[in-house]
Amino acid sequence: MQLVIVESPAKAKTIEKYLGKNFKVLASYGHVRDLPPKDGSVRPDEDFAMDWEVYADQRNRKQVKAIADAAKDSDRLILATDPDREGEAISWHVLELLKKRKALPSAVERVTFNAITKKAVTDAMKAPRELDQDLIDAYLGRRALDYLFGFTLSPVLWRKLPGAKSAGRVQSVALRLICEREREIEVFKADEYWSVVAKMEHDGTAFDGRLVRYDGKKLEKLTLGNKGDADAAKAAVEQGRFTVEEVETKPLKRSPAPPFTTSTLQQEAARKLGFSASHTMRCAQSLYEAGAITYMRTDGVQMDMSAIMAARDAIADRFAEDYRPEKPRFYQSKAKNAQEAHEAIRPTSFKKDRAGSGDEAKLYDLIYKRAMASQMATAQLERTTVTMRDPTGKHELRATGQVVKFPGFLAVYSESFDDKSDNDDDNLLPVMRRGDAPAKKTVEATQHFTQPPPRFSEASLVKRLEELGIGRPSTYASTIQTLRDRDYVRMEKNRFFAEDSGRLLTAFLERFFPRYVAYDFTAELEEELDDVSGGRAEYKALLSTFWRDFKPKSDEVMERQPSEVTEVLDEFLADFLFPEREDGKPPRWCPLCAEQGREGGELHLRGGRYGAFIGCENYPECNFRRKFGQPGSDDGSDDGAMGEHPETGETIERKSGRFGPYVQMGTGKDAKRASIPKDIDDFDLEWAVKMLGLPRVIGPHPETGKDIEAGSWRYGPAVRHDGTYGKLQNTREIFEIGMNRAVDLLAEAASQKGGRGRGSREPLKVLGKTEAGDDVKLMDGRYGPYITDGNVNATIPKDKDKGALTLEEALTLIAEKAAKGPAKKRKRKAPAKKKAAPKKKAAAKK
Template structure:
């Protein structure tokens, strides 16, 4: 008999169906042992030796696994294909060896990136040994988490009654939120004005912004008060303009790569309003399998990854689906190949993608969260293999007869929508007026250089500079990833802990630090600065 160990009972049930009666599949229900939160669990002076304990539930499950292992000819460790999964396999093997139940039993490690029959059977045909480099990476992180948390948390309990915990990643994430709040409080708003005009040059009117006044190019704060703005407005109304330049620049916009854990959490936050935790719970269910026509099938690949590459067969399937649904012109000449840019990316896994792109979102009946997340993943994967969007950026410059006043109109037109027919990546905060990325959209009318430009109307508008926005879940996850803080698999739990500890609260889906959170950060910065550094 072959004994297979996986993490979750849902996964165990599905895999048992694929493998048949010669296999018994048991679930470990996640991690089976942990470091007890007491002194001496990690001993730095004894070569960082670690002392593990299983809780009552974990001990019971390990006993069940040990009993089954006694009857087995082969034990197959098939936990998740990441560092945590490798660690669970190592823990199970350590316990089975301690219980002396293996004797002549053959032990193998297999990993699959998707829970489909073909992926599971292919993995079973290519077993390997436990990867001790991955296990050691897990042990180092776990020891660090324990030493930082166990060193700092008791100090906080003593010195700041009411504070609950500190942690290697948690405390740095909290500091980011607190630092942003301090930045907002220190921010001094500055007044500035802009002048815009409705102009006609023989055809339809268009909107132009004043860029030159009194012979000088205008910078953001040159029109700093109402008087100067109204003087500029009067100059525009009084001047007679000619079109001095018309410039058309072709441009291309390429699609974003398929999802990593981090980008999935960011986009689900922007587009669906999901918290990181809600995203990961839905993704876990899609990965572990959904009943379709009486058969349980995993709908997406493994959801904890920082890889952006996709399997060649997935890319081929994407190209076929694109040609069939959108037409040949939407398929680029050669497949798009993506490479990871994340600061501390280390997983060799594929990006998050549907296990079969032929299962389009409309053909599946999924509960609300699962359906919406699956559609997001499907569209992102399809878009990642589509042709670039072709755009034309146009600018029209107008100059007054005396050369002292200048206006500019900008616009962009999509000539071919390409991947935009399916998907466009969201942004956390819209660009402010005049900032890079602030395109005045829309098509501009055809005008000829040298033609007269008639000002129909001119307006002066007051604006104030704004402080940087508070972090949303999406922008905080993005910032943590940029700084190399934590791992994709930990973002959801870290953000949840900050809320549960009441260090932060959410206001309009933005993080606001509570007094308790600010106090903890100030204390750690003062006395334990190296634990909360992120620069």
């Protein structure tokens, strides 16, 4: 028998169909082991030795055993994991595990394929190779580098920076980009400007004529800077009679974009489909494993020659001959540090224009059209500019329009962009000639303000990271997700907003570890890792160079007192936290001290249990404080008003608390509050009103007559009825679910948990059955893993590995717990007496 190892069950199932009965295909479920998350897993003093352990997940351990057992009965082991650095690493881990278990077959080979089709798989089996040690070394170098960075720096953060959770090599640089953009927006000062546009008509076609020259002078963007100037220009246009002086027509050509790489797929899916980077990769993974597309982790922009010819044939079948260019198109990546080791992302067959369902189908359609368009003819356009002047020649209007003469690739696909210009090129103009006098209907003067640079979306952040050469396409989704999970950023209307904790962390790293969040340094590290994968460098030398500088710097910062760190950050962030005041008072002026007549009273950055804040130097006499990140607020309150409730008229505010962001309506004990869910990126006033209105009553249960409610409870979105909870997939479903679906969820929950509590939770594992026929389940509870038979819950001892627990051991634990009887309720302790009281009694006795 020949044993083939791949990453996923779906991939295994597809490949096993292609290979036949003599092959057994097993999935490793991704990586089988990793560095333990504790100190000492990478030991620089021992030539960067690394400890690895199999994932504790029961499914993973079970699968590793299945692979080892199958390997013992096999004559040949074929490692067929993905054709990239991570895929090579998974194969290496599997090989090392089998060596330790003495289960290695006599023949071991490595095969790779870029698409899961029968031809690609069978051809790969005929051309095996050995494991690529250079790729493995690059993986080891990257993994050790990330571990040393995170596990050395995170303890420094925990001790010196209140509220900080962790830092990562690439994640910290991505966070810096977001925070720097936030600073640019805050210091931006908007300039007022006006535009004057005449609504015109000629031969029944309406169009706009924009004022571009006024009183003999060319108008720049900010020339008309106030209403007075704009009204004067408007009056001049209204009084003038404009005739066409010049009609200029220029041909334009647009060429198609190359097929998708990982990063461009993430960007375009975000723009066109609204997908997050992680969701895009999940859908792409499913399409790849189903054999619909080629490998989706790539920075290559070129398709295989056979695929190019297939695309050209598909174009000829669907369009006229002039839609297919005479020669195939070839592309070259412009991305910094691009390896181009694999093909671009494309369909495995251009005869198949549909694949998957739901979001997968939408993504496939995007991939298919982009790949086909990349081999289509250039689009031919015509841009027309019409210049109109009044009799004095001092005032000039201009109208522009664009006409598509031959669509070419635009018949299939048009690329979208984050930065959309405000020009009128897409307008359709009537045919006009010199001397024509279009009718002037109305003239409008419109006020505008210059806009700050836009906040990053996922698409624009990925694009910027790629331009800087930071990280790799396969890491962008996880990097962005980590920033969100750590609450360093939040998403609103698909844009990144830096949270206070993220801004403070960035300031700390910029002040104490400037080199390690520098864009050039991080990009150079990526280049060095690429040199390792190309066999041009040695990974331990790279680690040694990094550690020689990084470790002393970390030790130096660790020796500083937290108060000293806060003082340094207070000075470092002074311009942001304490800007110049418009009322002429000192930037650090304390309004409460001034109000109460105290001398001094300067504001400074302070560190608290739940993070940094701004406080007065006269504390405790002065208890003024405001949140970090709210420069210039004199009342110390949360400046987060979102608007008024449409029915009650009460103000709704956005706030941040110990357990995360929330919205509040009203004040004091009667205030209504609701947590802001993490799965709602476009959280606005409308969503705030919805969340404050929960729970939502769906209606009476058809059997009991009691109301079924939908809401966001302690364990997330769910439906509730008489103490039973049925879990929902996301927050949006709270407002969409109907009666039939709610009843089904509640019935399922009741059957799993005896009709009470969190019935919809899935067990980690079913160990077997009791004598009465009840399932014995391994559950993951709030206070750790436990065993239950549906009636008795038994805690698993800390020294016992939950993954190795047998049915007999579980039954023993349940029996022991049942013998003890129900747990007694703990009595509430009386409030402790003040410590000063005994001292007073002692003094009295004396």
